[in-house]
Amino acid sequence: xxxxxxxxxxxxxxxxxxxxxxxxxxxxxxxxxxxxxxxxxxxxxxxxxxxxxxxxxxxxxxxxxxxxxxxxxxxxxxxxxxxxxxxxxxxxxxxxxxxxxxxxxxxxxxxxxxxxxxxxxxxxxxxxxxxxxxxxxxxxxxxxxxxxxxxxxxxxxxxxxxxxxxxxxxxxxxxxxxxxxxxxxxxxxxxxxxxxxxxxxxxxxxxxxxxxxxxxxxxxxxxxxxxxxxxxxxxxxxxxxxxxxxxxxxxxxxxxxxxxxxxxxxxxxxxxxxxxxxxxxxxxxxx
Amino acid sequence: xxxxxxxxxxxxxxxxxxxxxxxxxxxxxxxxxxxxxxxxxxxxxxxxxxxxxxxxxxxxxxxxxxxxxxxxxxxxxxxxxxxxxxxxxxxxxxxxxxxxxxxxxxxxxxxxxxxxxxxxxxxxxxxxxxxxxxxxxxxxxxxxxxxxxxxxxxxxxxxxxxxxxxxxxxxxxxxxxxxxxxxxxxxxxxxxxxxxxxxxxxxxxxxxxxxxxxxxxxxxxxxxxxxxxxxxxxxxxxxxxxxxxxxxxxxxxxxxxxxxxxxxxxxxxxxxxxxxx
Numbered sequence: 001x002x003x004x005x006x007x008x009x010x011x012x013x014x015x016x017x018x019x020x021x022x023x024x025x026x027x028x029x030x031x032x033x034x035x036x037x038x039x040x041x042x043x044x045x046x047x048x049x050x051x052x053x054x055x056x057x058x059x060x061x062x063x064x065x066x067x068x069x070x071x072x073x074x075x076x077x078x079x080x081x082x083x084x085x086x087x088x089x090x091x092x093x094x095x096x097x098x099x100x101x102x103x104x105x106x107x108x109x110x111x112x113x114x115x116x117x118x119x120x121x122x123x124x125x126x127x128x129x130x131x132x133x134x135x136x137x138x139x140x141x142x143x144x145x146x147x148x149x150x151x152x153x154x155x156x157x158x159x160x161x162x163x164x165x166x167x168x169x170x171x172x173x174x175x176x177x178x179x180x181x182x183x184x185x186x187x188x189x190x191x192x193x194x195x196x197x198x199x200x201x202x203x204x205x206x207x208x209x210x211x212x213x214x215x216x217x218x219x220x221x222x223x224x225x226x227x228x229x230x231x232x233x234x235x236x237x238x239x240x241x242x243x244x245x246x247x248x249x250x251x252x253x254x255x256x257x258x259x260x261x262x263x264x265x266x267x268x269x270x271x272x273x274x275x276x277x278x279x280x281x282x283x284x285x286x287x
Numbered sequence: 288x289x290x291x292x293x294x295x296x297x298x299x300x301x302x303x304x305x306x307x308x309x310x311x312x313x314x315x316x317x318x319x320x321x322x323x324x325x326x327x328x329x330x331x332x333x334x335x336x337x338x339x340x341x342x343x344x345x346x347x348x349x350x351x352x353x354x355x356x357x358x359x360x361x362x363x364x365x366x367x368x369x370x371x372x373x374x375x376x377x378x379x380x381x382x383x384x385x386x387x388x389x390x391x392x393x394x395x396x397x398x399x400x401x402x403x404x405x406x407x408x409x410x411x412x413x414x415x416x417x418x419x420x421x422x423x424x425x426x427x428x429x430x431x432x433x434x435x436x437x438x439x440x441x442x443x444x445x446x447x448x449x450x451x452x453x454x455x456x457x458x459x460x461x462x463x464x465x466x467x468x469x470x471x472x473x474x475x476x477x478x479x480x481x482x483x484x485x486x487x488x489x490x491x492x493x494x495x496x497x498x499x500x501x502x503x504x505x506x507x508x509x510x511x512x513x514x515x516x517x518x519x520x521x522x523x524x525x526x527x528x529x530x531x532x533x534x535x536x537x538x539x540x541x542x543x544x545x546x547x548x549x550x551x552x553x554x555x556x557x558x559x560x561x562x563x564x
Contacts, residue, residue, distance in 0.1 A: 003469065004386065006469045006470070007382040007385065007386035008388075010379065010381060010382045010473075011378070011379050011383065011388070013375050013379070014375040014376060014378065014440065014444065015396065017375060017436050017440060018399070018400065018440065018441075020418075021411070021415065021433075021434070021436055021440075022399075022406075022437065023399075024414065024418070025414035026410070026411070026414075028414035028418075029410065029411075029413065039417070086307070089300065091294060092295075092296070101552060102548050102549050102552045103311060103312060104307070104308070104311050105548055105551065105552050105555075106311060106312070106545065106548060107311060107314075107315075109494075109541075109544055109548050110315075111497065111498045111515070111516060111519075111540055111541050112498055112500065112516070113516040113519040113520055113523075114318070114519065114537035114538075114540060114541045116519075116520075117519055117522070117523050117533050117534070117537050118314055120523055121530050121533070121534075122314070124528075126332065127330050127331070127332050127528070129317065129334050132332070132333065165311075169555045169556065170555065172556075173556045176556075218405050221407065222406075222407035222408070224407075224409060225500040225520075228500070229519075229520050229523050229524075232524075242407075243407055243409045246409045246410070246413075250412065250413045251412075251416075251505060256417070259413050260413055260414075263410040263413065266407060266409075266410055267410060270402075270405055270406060270410075274401075274402050274405050277401070277405060278398065278401060281401065282398075
């Protein structure tokens, strides 16, 4: 018995911190979502499900939801596709491979804020490098961050630049776990490059690719700092995302009740993603 | 040994490689040269591809403008949040590996921690903000150290769980037979055996904390307590085109982390992919 107390004692601190920082807030978010709760005026009135109805009918919330889905799906799709392409390109041995690969992960090592700062300068309408290049080859400049139709995709582009290396390295690592002999046998049997890809490489890699898709979906879904630094949700509401919506309701308008309710909608989506993620992870290493 | 079609590297390969390296490295080169240009050159409508007149003035301005203060804040927060997370998670994961708690607590705890890693932190931000305000931890670096546990603790728990699971139990049993206490076993046998894992976990945890933005934005108001990401974002939003200084501070803020590139690359390819996010 005395032996067991030791384990309880060393487990307790982490458990307490996790409960205070994650379990308590989530319970609290549910609680707050039933109140009209303004932090500044400190009024807290029970209003039942009114917050939920209100947000359901809020156009800005719809926009935020749609933008988040577009951002998450498009960014993940392109990052993973490029990652697969690069991994295939880098397969095998060649001169300087290790050095090139370390260079390629530089973007994901840079701080997100530094990357945002960099792209803010590149995207500048009048004196940015990208529009200069467009002008000098005779094209019209693009309002990268000021055209509502384009701004979201400009932020996606930044995410792609930053995180494709991540997809690349993980898929490359997966590719290298496949035994060379399998490819050799396929090539002896007369399978060409694309046949080998479709019938051998992709089926074996599918688990690893799915994992990368999930990791990138999870990460792009919580996009916040790039939006904050590059567009603040604008122009108009063109780059409003779910996280930004919660931020604005909670920390600009101090409508904590409504922010909490929006958080719950996010939690519902996360519950779906978690389900697939956990199934994937636990399937591989039993806890 | 014959090379398969996938391994052949022809001229197209090398052309593609150069294009890719250009796309990756040119923006980083751009950060460097922008930081070395005079403000006038930076806002010229015809960008220059190398600094026509090199200056270190941007760096001096940034250093005199309180960079060290921000650096100190960032160092303080990432060091202590990592130290706290490592300590908590080392103890907890050891218990989880060696002891079966009732009610399937081991399993539930680890799954919950995974879910926390998936959660967008903004979901926790509002209750945590009110909680931290009521215990006077808003606008304090210590408050950030604690709230960063939301990121670093789940991270460390999962990574260390993997390392500790791999430690053979025989050494501990032998030591216990020799009469060593549990605590003694933990500090003088288990700790040294997991040193490598602790270092790897610490590096990733520091990188996460170094880059954190959301809670820093919400919890810090005092200009003296801004961390580097906050300082950079203030620069972006306050000064439209002070790009030289912006890039100078960005480069200095990111250099310490960039030095870990080779290490991170090695760890990622060693298959810690699971714990990376």
